[in-house]
Amino acid sequence: MEIQRLNSDFGIAGQLDIFPGQGGFPMIKISNGSAKALISVYGGQVLSFQPHDQVEDVLFLSQQSEYVAGKAIRGGIPVCWPWFGPDPKGLQRPNHGFVRNQFWQIANTEAINGAETKVSLMFNETFKQENTWRQPFMLMLDITIGTSLQLKLTTFNTGDKPFSITQAFHCYFRVGDIKRVKVFGLEDCDYFDKLDQGSQKTQHGAVTVSREVDQIYIDAVKKLQIVDPVLKRRIHISSPNTSTAVVWNPWSKTSMKMPDLANLDYQKFICVEAGNIAFDLIKIQPGSQFSLEANYSLLAD
């Protein structure tokens, strides 16, 4: 059985176990001296991350998520690649690219010490479909679970022509009450308001959410902070190779149209997505690589 083989190749006694999760998808369960976590091999998606000193998960995962091949799992940290948002060529390809809707492969697992576990997932160029993506590539996603969560997504151009990508870690952060959350680090940044025909505006003060928001911040600083007075914690996000970040919450009306989200779920999460988005296009030359990195850590208030 596939799961047994994966466990004998990649399981780590007392720290990492692979099991059939919802929809039969292989899931990686980690528990080490610092935290516990759940990673779906489908989508290369971290679904849960909870340091031992936290009462609540850092991430939000919808109870109504579908676990069906071809659909994205709603919550955790979907990987948007090789484009963020709608198909840039208008060819009806999936929103946010195609790797969040496909199975990845486990490339390696490693107990760094009793307090950190590293999982490397791979998505390679054997995935080629007419009208989807014709450029040879390889993706490696390194996930390190410790007192903080570290992600590193490396794109290798294995072909003989350059290609360009946009990408993001589409994090759904669990919050106590969306109305009381503040996001710091985007003050005075310009943003494109996707709900106002993409018009360019300037952020005054911290970002707060009291209606649907879908904003692409440009020239964003590489350190953001989500302050949550209800869960009494701050989530620090640092991402060195990005200059864009998206803040999204669907609020009530849009949530109601989303079958994989309960009507009131919008109150429990905020998406703050570090990445290379919109005009922050990354061109990768043949034989070259580019890494998107992010680190998520917590401070109690």
Ligand SMILES: O=P(O)(O)OC[C@H]1O[C@H](O)[C@H](O)[C@@H](O)[C@@H]1O
């Ligand atoms: O429903 P999805 O394809 O997962 O997209 C969910 C959301 O992702 C991002 O935050 C985009 O900026 C939004 O425009 C989009 O609605």
